[in-house]
Amino acid sequence: MNQALSTPAPARLVFMESGVLGALMPMHLHVSATGHIDSVGPTLAKLRPDETLLGRRFLEVFEVKRPLHVLNFADLLEQQRCPVRLRFRHGDRLGLKGLFVPQNTPNVTFPERRGGAHDGQASVKAEPSRKTMAAGLTGALVNLSLGVSVVEAVQRYNLSSADFAPADPTVDMLYLIEAKSIALEESKRLNARLEGARVEAEEQAYSDTLTGLQNRRAMDRTLKYLENAGQPFGLMHLDLDYFKQVNDTYGHGAGDQVLKHVAGVLLDEIRSGDLVARVGGDEFVLIFKGRVSLTVLEGIAWRIIARLEEPIAYGDDTCQISASIGTTLSSFYDNPVADRMLNDADQALYTSKDKGRACHTVFNPKQRGQ
């Protein structure tokens, strides 16, 4: 019971000096009923190093972006307590946001003082301050923040942590921004290094990642070896026909699936020890090692074309392609050179294309030099 009785009622009014207000809210403004700035927080003052804000009209210093349609200070005072967005009208037009709180307590009555001895003194002292306090309770209090402009403002106006109220997490936020950007930078560097390593590994690899076939590097290495060792071999250059249409019509997913299917067909048609390489988007080279007869190679070539012409299912769609092939044999040459043989096979391939695609041409050594 006793405790309940002694619980004090919350104070209806709390008075504070402007210095205290400045410490609690270093970015506050007090605006008188006439619209003149009569108190400025120390940090807010730092944002206008060459100007004095005190005594100036609030709307002359700031443009009010929110609430909308504020033409004079009376408009603002009519608002209830409301969030505001402001911008300095002159100089660096920094944006600010905060809370606007109108104050309408024109007749302040002081709580009765008890205790006779000090009575007289108190009333004498209270008389002049009553007026100023009463004036202080009209007008409006605005507490502002830099919002996301804080990074820029801190730098431009050389603010330090002492310029932010200890209860304000801005400094912690700046710490976090900095720590996170360092971590992000480190991660980016790591990613770049890993990407570099991946590219390098890919460059050094001998296989094509999509089809699992050998790649051009592997083909070059094999050809170099065969050329140096003087071993006989057959070389087939294959280029898909109508592949572009598959990509254009059904998309790259379909194209990729077709390429994998082609790889399967080609691997089926070679012997172990032979090599199939994907050397371009839809270009393949087959190397048949040892003494192979032209008849056998021709048989293989036509079989490959026939099998590639079979429709390939892609979801509900069916893709249709074919292939043109050019072939040459090391036995055609007195001194087989891999580069030249590649060129000759390529030439034969283009003869196939000229013949209307979907066919196989064997390079004719008699045409050499033409």
Next chain:
Amino acid sequence: MYGLIHRALQCFAQDTYGEDLWSKVVAEAGLECDAYEAMLTYPDDHLDKVLGALSIQVDKDTAQISEEIGSYLVTHSRMEPVRRLLRFGGTTYEEFVLSLEDLHDRVKLALPDLDLPRLEVDAHSKVSFRVAVNFSRTGFGSVLLGILRAMADDYGALVLLDLGSSFRNDVLTELVTVELFEADFAKGREFGLVSESVTS
């Protein structure tokens, strides 16, 4: 542990004693890799191996090297971000020492995987402090000693530091005592709340 620590150790060895010495340390410690990635994790025992190898190579004890590392973290240009993040602790050396209590949690906010010691600061007066190092491994006290010494220069403060240890809750805990003689003994280094690298 997070590679940031391993990486800092590596950078310290390279920047202080040179690339050749680092290669010797790598060989001595028997590491498979010769460079650490800050954002990957590595086994904790690497730290002991590297520190041990470094100690043999430069003929200093590990406590001495750890203190050098602490001061390197604050003073070397390559470690400027570390100095900056420490300076966020406060505008004066006193505030900085008191802020060490928040260091663990602050770092956790930015890098949740980085496990740093929990530091407990007892302030006996405005100029006398004792920092207790609570960590799963010992040896960080010497690093902290180096950091506190270098940060005193950074703030321009004159301090006397001492490293000791005592049993706290049956755990041997490293303790660094800080006596602040003069807060404004010399002109400290500049610090702005926003780094140029953030806005550029």
